[in-house]
Amino acid sequence: MLESEQIELIIRRAVKIALLEHSESHPRPNQVNMVQAAQMLGISRATVSKMVSSGVLKLNQCGLINIKQIDEVLTNV
Numbered sequence: 001m002l003e004s005e006q007i008e009l010i011i012r013r014a015v016k017i018a019l020l021e022h023s024e025s026h027p028r029p030n031q032v033n034m035v036q037a038a039q040m041l042g043i044s045r046a047t048v049s050k051m052v053s054s055g056v057l058k059l060n061q062c063g064l065i066n067i068k069q070i071d072e073v074l075t076n077v
Contacts, residue, residue: 031064040070 029036037057038045048065051057057069 028067031060031062031066032070033064037065037070041073 032040034048034052035045038048041048048057051073052059052065056073057065059065
């Protein structure tokens with residue numbers, strides 16, 4: 001039987017491959033609107049609006065949020 005560390009390594013590699021394949025077939029946009037940001041963050045649009053008002057998220061001139069900001073919020077959760 002495989003040790004738990006070996007099993008974890010196999011699972012991590014499988015997940016990396018699955019994520020790579022998914023990202024290649026479903027490219028992410030560079031920017032999203034507030035509704036899309038809310039869906040990605042798993043929060044309401046009103047909460048995204050509050051995050052914009054407080055400066056946690058910033059809108060560009062077109063009213064969109066850079067995807068990097070979404071990634072930063074998700075990383076810090």
